[in-house]
Amino acid sequence: MSDLRIALAQINTCVGDIAGNTALILDRCRAAHALGAHVVAFPEMTTTGYPIEDLALRESFQRAAAGAVSTIAEALADEGLGELMVILGTLGVSEGGMPFNQAVVLSGGEVVARYNKHHLPNYGVFDERRIFAAGEDACVVSPASSPVGLAICEDIWQDGGTVAALSGRDLRLLVVLNGSPFEEGKGHTRVELAARRAREVGAPLAYVNMWGGQDDLVFDGHSFIVSAEGEVVASAPGFTDAMIVWDVPEAGVPAEPSGIAPSESLDEQTYWACVTGLRDYVRKSGMSKVVLGLSGGIDSALVAAIAADALGGENVIGVSMPSRYSSPHSRDDAMDLAHRIGADYRVQHIMPMVEAFEQQMELSAVAAENIQARVRGMILMGISNSEGVFTLATGNKSELAVGYSTVYGDAVGAFAPIKDLDKTRVWELSRWRNAFARSRGEVEPIPQSSIDKEPSAELRPDQRDSDSLPDYALLDQVLDAYVEHAEGREELLARGFDAAVVDKVLALVDRAEWKRRQYPPGPKVTALAFGRDRRLPITSRWVE
Ligand SMILES: Nc1ncnc2c1ncn2[C@@H]1O[C@H](COP(=O)(O)OP(=O)(O)OC[C@H]2O[C@@H]([n+]3cccc(C(=O)O)c3)[C@H](O)[C@@H]2O)[C@@H](O)[C@H]1O
Numbered sequence: 001m002s003d004l005r006i007a008l009a010q011i012n013t014c015v016g017d018i019a020g021n022t023a024l025i026l027d028r029c030r031a032a033h034a035l036g037a038h039v040v041a042f043p044e045m046t047t048t049g050y051p052i053e054d055l056a057l058r059e060s061f062q063r064a065a066a067g068a069v070s071t072i073a074e075a076l077a078d079e080g081l082g083e084l085m086v087i088l089g090t091l092g093v094s095e096g097g098m099p100f101n102q103a104v105v106l107s108g109g110e111v112v113a114r115y116n117k118h119h120l121p122n123y124g125v126f127d128e129r130r131i132f133a134a135g136e137d138a139c140v141v142s143p144a145s146s147p148v149g150l151a152i153c154e155d156i157w158q159d160g161g162t163v164a165a166l167s168g169r170d171l172r173l174l175v176v177l178n179g180s181p182f183e184e185g186k187g188h189t190r191v192e193l194a195a196r197r198a199r200e201v202g203a204p205l206a207y208v209n210m211w212g213g214q215d216d217l218v219f220d221g222h223s224f225i226v227s228a229e230g231e232v233v234a235s236a237p238g239f240t241d242a243m244i245v246w247d248v249p250e251a252g253v254p255a256e257p258s259g260i261a262p263s264e265s266l267d268e269q270t271y272w273a274c275v276t277g278l279r280d281y282v283r284k285s286g287m288s289k290v291v292l293g294l295s296g297g298i299d300s301a302l303v304a305a306i307a308a309d310a311l312g313g314e315n316v317i318g319v320s321m322p323s324r325y326s327s328p329h330s331r332d333d334a335m336d337l338a339h340r341i342g343a344d345y346r347v348q349h350i351m352p353m354v355e356a357f358e359q360q361m362e363l364s365a366v367a368a369e370n371i372q373a374r375v376r377g378m379i380l381m382g383i384s385n386s387e388g389v390f391t392l393a394t395g396n397k398s399e400l401a402v403g404y405s406t407v408y409g410d411a412v413g414a415f416a417p418i419k420d421l422d423k424t425r426v427w428e429l430s431r432w433r434n435a436f437a438r439s440r441g442e443v444e445p446i447p448q449s450s451i452d453k454e455p456s457a458e459l460r461p462d463q464r465d466s467d468s469l470p471d472y473a474l475l476d477q478v479l480d481a482y483v484e485h486a487e488g489r490e491e492l493l494a495r496g497f498d499a500a501v502v503d504k505v506l507a508l509v510d511r512a513e514w515k516r517r518q519y520p521p522g523p524k525v526t527a528l529a530f531g532r533d534r535r536l537p538i539t540s541r542w543v544e
């Protein structure tokens with residue numbers, strides 16, 4: 001056996017559950033010790049969960065985090081695991097009372113070193129400069145008399161700082177604690193970055209990431225180790241608990257690969273990101289069941305399939321709410337879907353409620369159409385209130401972009417599992433989910449006719465989404481350029497898009513900012529999700 005065996009504990013912590021996180025950490029320390037590890041490393045801010053936002057500023061929370069570190073150190077010593085070196089992320093505080101995003105190193109029943117994150121990310125979804133002070137000093141610890149350097153997440157994404165300070169320190173290993181949220185395609189970026197940093201410090205790099213959902217973020221895990229030459233020598237699967245165990249070679253000795261997790265397609269990763277985001281939002285909120293409207297269309301079908309994978313079909317209530325405009329296939333497809341996923345299927349006709357409204361109030365065309373969506377929203381919230389379940393909103397990113405939903409109608413809900421998937425991705429992931437079922441000899445969850453049918457809100461006779469919007473294939477391309485790549489009107493025209501289409505889409509997007517702000521949270525799966533990644537004023541006269 002090597003003189004330096006490292007374990008990386010990929011775990012799913014819960015923000016604010018300091019006692020639960022402490023118990024989980026101790027459990028994995030015992031497992032790592034039983035596997036002969038000399039060092040076990042945990043993700044960023046393990047004791048507190050991540051990201052903790054302004055909880056970082058609360059003195060009571062800071063004290064609780066410090067208490068957790070002492071509890072863990074004492075418990076390890078009491079259980080005879082004191083010789084195991086434990087590296088974990090926590091909330092630290094400077095002498096002047098400023099919070100730090102901190103790594104602590106425990107050995108022999110006490111804290112033997114502390115490292116404060118140097119580079120605080122302050123872009124996209126991150127606001128760390130608002131809540132943390134930046135660390136200034138590099139940290140090298142010495143398990144098995146070997147120099148092991150520490151870094152925290154963003155530290156390896158920026159040049160200079162910690163990594164620069166660690167090159168030339170003759171490290172045997174660089175350990176990086178991470179809270180790196182999922183984005184399509186980010187896995188490759190992380191590995192390439194880690195490989196570059198490993199070559200810079202001339203030592204293998206062990207990258208341990210958390211997994212699990214936290215509000216609108218999903219962490220995918222996918223922890224790994226690269227050799228000093230930048231080759232992946234061990235890796236963990238995504239969206240699950242995992243422990244990587246690896247024997248760190250002596251300087252100059254070739255690295256031996258350990259277990260390498262099979263690679264997953266982008267569709268597969270994104271689908272499980274949505275499942276994880278929903279499951280953890282519901283479970284970490286202390287709930288277990290959800291309700292949603294089943295229209296027979298593709299959006300509600302995909303959300304229902306995700307919900308069934310997240311919580312079990314028996315914990316999904318699917319309600320068909322036909323109106324005078326609902327086609328027979330919308331009800332057949334809704335029922336078919338519910339049976340396929342084992343959902344609790346219900347039918348609630350909406351016309352008596354809509355007509356009661358219409359008798360009391362005269363409403364214009366769109367207002368009258370929207371009553372249908374709002375009555376459906378009230379029914380779902382009625383079930384949510386009386387049965388203690390969360391309502392799911394089924395809107396996709398294309399609809400959110402152009403405001404194609406009824407506020408307080410189909411936009412109601414606790415969580416919106418596909419709000420970061422444009423319509424094109426909705427079809428792709430639906431096809432992927434069915435193909436995944438076929439590959440396992442299981443029933444395809446989504447009826448083929450829901451995938452094939454033309455999208456319609458069915459709020460008036462023969463309504464089609466294409467009456468109000470460009471075809472989704474075109475709409476999604478314009479949105480990708482305008483929203484994801486922040487291109488202006490001129491750049492869009494230079495790409496060859498029709499001026500009338502560009503002007504219409506840009507106006508719809510700009511006008512819908514207020515509606516997006518009122519939309520429920522949902523998992524970020526792309527590089528730029530609506531919400532914290534794209535912060536625009538609601539009241540604005542800026543026109544492209
Ligand atoms: N900046 C702002 N801040 C706050 N409120 C603002 C506002 N701008 C307009 N408003 C208000 O918003 C209201 C309009 O919004 P809202 O009531 O939602 O209604 P609206 O956007 O006019 O209509 C909903 C649209 O979504 C379509 N839809 C509905 C349901 C489902 C689907 C689907 O396929 O999934 C599509 C429907 O066909 C229609 O085109 C107006 O009464 C206006 O006063």
Ligand SMILES: Nc1ncnc2c1ncn2[C@@H]1O[C@H](COP(=O)(O)OP(=O)(O)OP(=O)(O)O)[C@@H](O)[C@H]1O
Pocket residue numbers: 292293294295296297298299300301319320321322323326330376394395399410455456457458
């Ligand atoms: N007849 C219906 N029964 C139950 N729920 C409905 C019905 N019509 C609409 N909804 C709910 O409102 C949401 C918005 O649906 P709508 O049909 O207007 O457009 P959509 O965005 O194309 O969604 P979908 O693809 O699910 O039909 C649906 O996803 C569903 O949750």
Ligand SMILES: NC(=O)CC[C@H](N)C(=O)O
Pocket residue numbers: 044121152153154155157178179180181
């Ligand atoms: N927690 C962090 O510092 C995350 C920032 C980093 N760029 C990432 O997304 O992986």
